Each structure stands twice: as C-alpha cells, then as structure tokens.
Amino acid sequence: MSEAAAAHADPNVHGAVADQHEPSLTPDTSGKLGMWAFLAGDAMTFGAGIAAYGALRWQNVNWPDPADWLGITTTAVMTFILICSSVTMVEALSSIQRGDQGKFRLWMFGTMIGGLAFLVMQAFEWHHLIWGEDLSIKTSLFSATFFILTGFHGLHVTGGVIYNTTLWIRNLTGKLPQNKAYLVEIAGLYWHFVDLVWILIFTFVYLI
Amino acid sequence: MATEAAAISQPMHQEHVGPSYVAIFIYLAILTGAELVVYALGFSQVLKIGLLVALALAKATLVAMYFMHLAFERRGLWIIAGTPLILVAFCYFMLRPDLSHRSWAHHDEAQVVGEHEHPSPLSPEARGLPPQQGGADAQH
Numbered sequence: 001m002s003e004a005a006a007a008h009a010d011p012n013v014h015g016a017v018a019d020q021h022e023p024s025l026t027p028d029t030s031g032k033l034g035m036w037a038f039l040a041g042d043a044m045t046f047g048a049g050i051a052a053y054g055a056l057r058w059q060n061v062n063w064p065d066p067a068d069w070l071g072i073t074t075t076a077v078m079t080f081i082l083i084c085s086s087v088t089m090v091e092a093l094s095s096i097q098r099g100d101q102g103k104f105r106l107w108m109f110g111t112m113i114g115g116l117a118f119l120v121m122q123a124f125e126w127h128h129l130i131w132g133e134d135l136s137i138k139t140s141l142f143s144a145t146f147f148i149l150t151g152f153h154g155l156h157v158t159g160g161v162i163y164n165t166t167l168w169i170r171n172l173t174g175k176l177p178q179n180k181a182y183l184v185e186i187a188g189l190y191w192h193f194v195d196l197v198w199i200l201i202f203t204f205v206y207l208i
Numbered sequence: 209m210a211t212e213a214a215a216i217s218q219p220m221h222q223e224h225v226g227p228s229y230v231a232i233f234i235y236l237a238i239l240t241g242a243e244l245v246v247y248a249l250g251f252s253q254v255l256k257i258g259l260l261v262a263l264a265l266a267k268a269t270l271v272a273m274y275f276m277h278l279a280f281e282r283r284g285l286w287i288i289a290g291t292p293l294i295l296v297a298f299c300y301f302m303l304r305p306d307l308s309h310r311s312w313a314h315h316d317e318a319q320v321v322g323e324h325e326h327p328s329p330l331s332p333e334a335r336g337l338p339p340q341q342g343g344a345d346a347q348h
Contacts, residue, residue: 043296048299087275122318195271200268
C-alpha cells in the first residue's frame, strides 16, 4: 500500500475518509470518540457529585447561605475568565485548522493563561476560607461538599492547563503541524467540558 | 481517477457554517450577567432556582453545541453526550423518595432530620451574630 493510501485509510490522519459502510457512531477520528467516552464518564462523576450536593443541601436545615462564606463577585470573574479561555481555545483550533501556526500559538497561550488565572483565583479563595474563615473539609457538610466539588474541578483545570501547555510546546518544536489539528480538537473537547462543569458548579454551589 | 482521489481525500471536517465564536461568547457573557441579576434581585426561592437552572442549562447547551461542535457532529455522538444527563437525572430522582419527608411534612418547628443536636458551628448564633429571621425554612 502506498504511503498516501495508508494515510488516506488511517482514521487518525486528518483528511482520512470513513468507509462508506462505517456505522454513524464513528466520528472522524477514534481519538475524538475516545475523548467523548471519557467525558461521558467524567460527566457522570460530576453529575453524581452535584446531585449528591443537592440532596444533602435539601435535607439539611442547617445549611448556611453560600453568600455568607463565598465571594460571588470573585467567582463571577473566574467564570468569565474560563468562558474567555474557551473562546481562545476554539479560536486556537480554528487557527491550526487553517494552518496559521502563529495565531494558534497566540490563542493557545491565551487559553493557558486563562486556566492559570482561574487556578490562582481559586487558590486565593481556598486560602481565605481555610486560613481566614477557619473552614476545612471536616468542618461541616457545606464545607466538605464545597471543597470536594471545587477541588475536583480544580484538578481537572490543572490537568487541562498541562494538556494545553504540552500541545503548545509541541507546536513550538514543530511536532504539531496542520494535519494533526485533530489533536487540538480533542484537547478542546476536554477544555470546554471543564468550562461547562464550572458553569453548573457556579450556579448550584454559589448562586442557588 | 486522480480527480476522484482528490475529491475523496477532501477532509471530512469541513468549516462549519454557523454563529461566530465571538457571538457565542457574547451570548454566554449576557447569560452570565443575567444569572447575576437574578441572584441579586432576590426573587422567591422557587423562581430564583428555576431561572438560574434554566440560564445555566442554556449556557451549558451553547458550550456543548458550538464550542464542542456537537451541533455539527454525527448523531451517534449525541447518544454518548446525552446519556450522562439521563443517568444523572435518574440518580437524582431515585434520591427524591428519601427527601420526601422534608418536602411533604410540615412542622412549625425546624425539621429534626439532619439537624444536629448542637447548633452548627456555622449557625449565626455560634458565630455571635443575631439569629436568622424567618426560621429554618427561610434559609432555603
């Protein structure tokens, strides 16, 4: 089989065409299917956590008002930053699909900075709650559910920042050309999922 | 033959025709602002929760459909993406019977289920603040 034919048949190569008899479940790349499957499982984990938070809060008459403990304004800014980083991520994908490596690096750098800014602000919030308000994971159900939900999400953001940084460095060293743009798409799925989960956590934990 | 090969080798992933990402960002910013307005206006608890959940789901849908490109993917992926929503909703409604005594029972005093024998360290009294007005139900 010639090199071109092999690339044409390889589903992980950008531009490969699915066999006409391939079932509709299969997306363009197996990596994308794998990421979606992983996100479905992760969504179950977060979903169960948020559902349990709701159930515990509903049942406990001593549940404090989140506004008495949590900074809504700061968290609103954090939410906005994460939404901005989702935009920069999707623009980074669009850039590398067009072959614009310079724009890709710029947008991806913006995504990394957005993620880091979110983590720094979350660290400040935790620092204030733990050392300023003397709140720990053992204090109450409220603090336990808060730290577990936001901490688990923070771990995901950290992983996402590392993931994006790795792709950015690979691009700098010339190992992420235009025909591997699907790798950025897969990373983008993860990053947008992290943003989506935060939208729900912000609403259920901070605002309601 | 060469023309056919060239046509076949067109990438499956075409440029999507739809709203611009900047437009989606503006919609998300507006919805976030609306959430903060709803939060600040002090509606009744039921109305506040309903509006906030609706706004959050709208934002989540925008992110999933246009940033994650679900709107342009094959229907098979919708099944993978939608299954957790169904299962989480199932999980929550399976927990509801355990909560029914709180939603149906009505007492003049605070509910004892879940209430600690000693005041919570986070209660206003334990923190030296004036007691909360309106009773325990006013908290939720």
